[in-house]
Amino acid sequence: MNRKTLLALMLAPLAATAATAATPQTFLRQAGLTDNSEIELGALAEARGGSDAAREAGRMLQADHRASQRAAAPLLARYRVRPPVGVMPEARTEMRRLQGLRGRAFDRELATFNIAAHTRAIAMFQAQARSGDRGTAAFARAQLPVLRHHLQMGRDLLRQSR
Numbered sequence: 001m002n003r004k005t006l007l008a009l010m011l012a013p014l015a016a017t018a019a020t021a022a023t024p025q026t027f028l029r030q031a032g033l034t035d036n037s038e039i040e041l042g043a044l045a046e047a048r049g050g051s052d053a054a055r056e057a058g059r060m061l062q063a064d065h066r067a068s069q070r071a072a073a074p075l076l077a078r079y080r081v082r083p084p085v086g087v088m089p090e091a092r093t094e095m096r097r098l099q100g101l102r103g104r105a106f107d108r109e110l111a112t113f114n115i116a117a118h119t120r121a122i123a124m125f126q127a128q129a130r131s132g133d134r135g136t137a138a139f140a141r142a143q144l145p146v147l148r149h150h151l152q153m154g155r156d157l158l159r160q161s162r
Contacts, residue, residue, distance in 0.1 A: 020127055021130065021133075021136075021137075022124075022127075022128065022132070024075070024081075025081050027136050027140075028079060028136065029081060029084050030124060031072060032084035033084045033087060033088050034065075035066075035072075036084060036085070036086060036087050038061045038062075038065040038091075038117070039061065039065045039066060040087055041058075041061060041091060041098075041114075042057070042058040042060070042061030043062060044058065044098055044099075045058025045061065046059050046062065048098070048106060049106065049107060049110070050102060050105070050107045051107055051161065053107070053156070053160055054106070054110060054157060054161075057154075060153065064146050068143055071142065072139060075135050075139055098110060111155070111157040111161060112158060114154030114157070115154040118148075118150045118151040118154060119151060121147050122147050122148060122151065125143055126140070126144065129141040
């Protein structure tokens with residue numbers, strides 16, 4: 001086996017797992033569903049959070065993800081994408097789970113989900129920022145600091161709710 005073939009075989013698994021940008025339409029639909037999910041989870045946290053920190057996190061999630069929706073509106077129009085309706089299936093499941101919890105257990109579960117959801121969102125937005133079209137890449141880059149802040153907020157809330 002020659003060196004080029006060997007190198008290609010070694011790198012193939014890495015290339016297969018590397019995140020790539022979605023089409024603008026797919027990215028905008030996913031980003032919109034993510035925003036909807038975080039807004040609804042934020043409202044639930046604001047209403048039922050076991051601590052001031054959880055309730056404040058809920059208010060922040062709502063405000064920041066509504067701002068994201070407003071920032072995405074021109075791109076939705078440009079690519080002729082209707083604003084997504086509904087939430088991500090995993091967010092719907094999480095909301096049902098949270099309905100049965102109170103106090104620290106609620107805060108812990110909210111924080112754990114927030115960490116996982118924002119880790120996934122950051123990966124999606126980084127891929128779009130790196131290799132998406134100009135419009136969605138710029139939008140993704142602008143949203144990344146907010147998503148990273150939400151991830152840190154989830155980590156802080158988890159630490160506080162132990």
